[in-house]
Amino acid sequence: xxxxxxxxxxxxxxxxxxxxxxxxxxxxxxxxxxxxxxxxxxxxxxxxxxxxxxxxxxxxxxxxxxxxxxxxxxxxxxxxxxxxxxxxxxxxxxxxxxxxxxxxxxxxxxxxxxxxxxxxxxxxxxxxxxxxxxxxxxxxxxxxxxxxxxxxxxxxxxxxxxxxxxxxxxxxxxxxxxxxxxxxxxxxxxxxxxxxxxxxxxxxxxxxxxxxxxxxxxxxxxxxxxxxxx
Amino acid sequence: xxxxxxxxxxxxxxxxxxxxxxxxxxxxxxxxxxxxxxxxxxxxxxxxxxxxxxxxxxxxxxxxxxxxxxxxxxxxxxxxxxxxxxxxxxxxxxxxxxxxxxxxxxxxxxxxxxxxxxxxxxxxxxxxxxxxxxxxxxxxxxxxxxxxxxxxxxxxxxxxxxxxxxxxxxxxxxxxxxxxxxxxxxxxxxxxxxxxxxxxxxxxxxxxxxxxxxxxxxxxxxxxxxxxxx
DNA sequence: CCCGCCTGTTACACACTCTTACAATTCGTC
DNA sequence: GACGAATTGTAAGAGTGTGTAACAGGCGGG
Numbered sequence: 001x002x003x004x005x006x007x008x009x010x011x012x013x014x015x016x017x018x019x020x021x022x023x024x025x026x027x028x029x030x031x032x033x034x035x036x037x038x039x040x041x042x043x044x045x046x047x048x049x050x051x052x053x054x055x056x057x058x059x060x061x062x063x064x065x066x067x068x069x070x071x072x073x074x075x076x077x078x079x080x081x082x083x084x085x086x087x088x089x090x091x092x093x094x095x096x097x098x099x100x101x102x103x104x105x106x107x108x109x110x111x112x113x114x115x116x117x118x119x120x121x122x123x124x125x126x127x128x129x130x131x132x133x134x135x136x137x138x139x140x141x142x143x144x145x146x147x148x149x150x151x152x153x154x155x156x157x158x159x160x161x162x163x164x165x166x167x168x169x170x171x172x173x174x175x176x177x178x179x180x181x182x183x184x185x186x187x188x189x190x191x192x193x194x195x196x197x198x199x200x201x202x203x204x205x206x207x208x209x210x211x212x213x214x215x216x217x218x219x220x221x222x223x224x225x226x227x228x229x230x
Numbered sequence: 231x232x233x234x235x236x237x238x239x240x241x242x243x244x245x246x247x248x249x250x251x252x253x254x255x256x257x258x259x260x261x262x263x264x265x266x267x268x269x270x271x272x273x274x275x276x277x278x279x280x281x282x283x284x285x286x287x288x289x290x291x292x293x294x295x296x297x298x299x300x301x302x303x304x305x306x307x308x309x310x311x312x313x314x315x316x317x318x319x320x321x322x323x324x325x326x327x328x329x330x331x332x333x334x335x336x337x338x339x340x341x342x343x344x345x346x347x348x349x350x351x352x353x354x355x356x357x358x359x360x361x362x363x364x365x366x367x368x369x370x371x372x373x374x375x376x377x378x379x380x381x382x383x384x385x386x387x388x389x390x391x392x393x394x395x396x397x398x399x400x401x402x403x404x405x406x407x408x409x410x411x412x413x414x415x416x417x418x419x420x421x422x423x424x425x426x427x428x429x430x431x432x433x434x435x436x437x438x439x440x441x442x443x444x445x446x447x448x449x450x451x452x453x454x455x456x457x458x459x460x
Numbered sequence: 461c462c463c464g465c466c467t468g469t470t471a472c473a474c475a476c477t478c479t480t481a482c483a484a485t486t487c488g489t490c
Numbered sequence: 491g492a493c494g495a496a497t498t499g500t501a502a503g504a505g506t507g508t509g510t511a512a513c514a515g516g517c518g519g520g
Contacts, residue, residue, distance in 0.1 A: 122351055125355035126348055129362060132363055133319055133362055139370060144297055146373060148305050149299075180497095187377075192499080199500085420509075425469055469515095471512085473510090477505090483498105485496105486498085487494105489493085
């Protein structure tokens with residue numbers, strides 16, 4: 001959900017200057033002032049089947065976006081970090097669920113208002129388009145990881161992606177702001193395999209694990225990238 | 231790539247009626263008249279790294295959109311059927327490759343022209359947005375299949391999806407317009423497992439295979455859907 | 461018409477990952 | 491600071507899926 005980092009404020013601001021000949025005066029409307037919701041760990045932002053009344057922008061924490069099979073198996077589609085938008089779509093119902101992995105904050109936006117404005121504001125519509133394009137790229141990348149890579153390659157790819165996404169280039173440390181089970185459900189592995197693999201990487205000297213298993217130091221980023229088979 | 235079935239002609243036609251205050255007269259331009267390209271089986275539409283000069287709309291046949299790892303492993307992201315758009319994105323280079331699985335025809339459209347028009351035409355931009363949303367939904371669905379389902383569930387899910395996508399509700403037959411290796415690379419399995427699983431489904435009486443393994447009759451669609459764990 | 465190539469199928473041994481069970485750690489509470 | 495519950499980590503057997511390889515069938519070229 002990398003590109004979902006659009007600045008909605010500026011998008012709607014420019015939208016106000018557009019003029020259309022198709023009679024859509026709704027372009028003049030501003031997005032209603034957004035409210036912020038605080039979430040505790042494991043609390044849901046929305047669930048599959050809920051009315052899609054709102055779209056959310058992550059402000060703090062991490063939100064896991066996932067889908068569950070009838071028998072309970074869960075596939076996490078993406079982790080959303082601050083700046084990312086979740087809940088975009090074209091249906092009236094959410095087709096995915098979203099829950100915080102750690103205490104988080106999300107900005108709540110009216111889905112109807114956002115999409116009404118986009119109908120006449122090409123810039124906003126294009127921003128939404130590009131956001132979803134980035135999200136698509138991330139999902140494809142995960143699909144390749146899950147479809148083709150081995151357990152160790154998956155974990156390495158995850159760590160590298162997490163590093164690119166959350167850490168500055170200078171820092172070689174990533175914060176695992178989620179449980180082993182979340183990582184397992186993202187990568188299509190089990191908790192135990194994730195655990196084993198992290199231990200193996202530590203034994204190999206590629207990473208170091210601290211703070212009760214939540215903080216990972218990437219000792220050898222080049223090796224890690226290589227192991228990920230990127 | 232289901233929703234990529236947008237009617238570009240109408241989109242650009244309505245685009246001609248828009249008026250914008252930001253000085254973008256490019257909205258007046260029409261999309262250059264599209265040329266049609268014929269492809270033989272296995273011929274590439276574009277490759278990863280190619281300049282993204284064109285976007286393509288499938289007219290006939292099936293196009294496999296895929297990505298390869300450095301060591302040659304291949305993950306097919308999606309099969310594109312007539313009406314689907316391929317090559318959309320935000321970068322100047324293609325990040326994926328696309329090749330025909332059977333003799334096909336694609337309409338070639340200028341990517342630059344399409345995206346230039348979208349900059350001032352909210353309707354076209356919104357259509358692109360919705361197209362990518364549908365593509366995203368399909369990719370997510372595949373991710374769940376590959377990440378969580380067993381071999382037999384994957385094959386069943388593939389057959390059900392193919393049926394929904396290509397066959398009318400009345401017909402219980404699907405045409406496998408691709409090789410076993412293509413299905414394997416889509417589902418994250420090996421050729422052998424795909425072959426074994428299809429045989430198993432035939433033995434179970436759920437499907438029947440005809441025409442040299444290219445045509446599959448879904449004898450028990452309910453059972454098939456159940457086996458897919460949808 | 462025969463031959464060779466490509467694709468698809470089947471068999472078997474192995475490797476990987478999963479399941480189960482148990483140990484260790486962390487966190488909340490007293 | 492200590493206890494107990496919940497979560498996480500580790501170890502060993504079980505199962506699934508994979509790779510190798512051999513064989514069958516279809517298609518096109520010689």
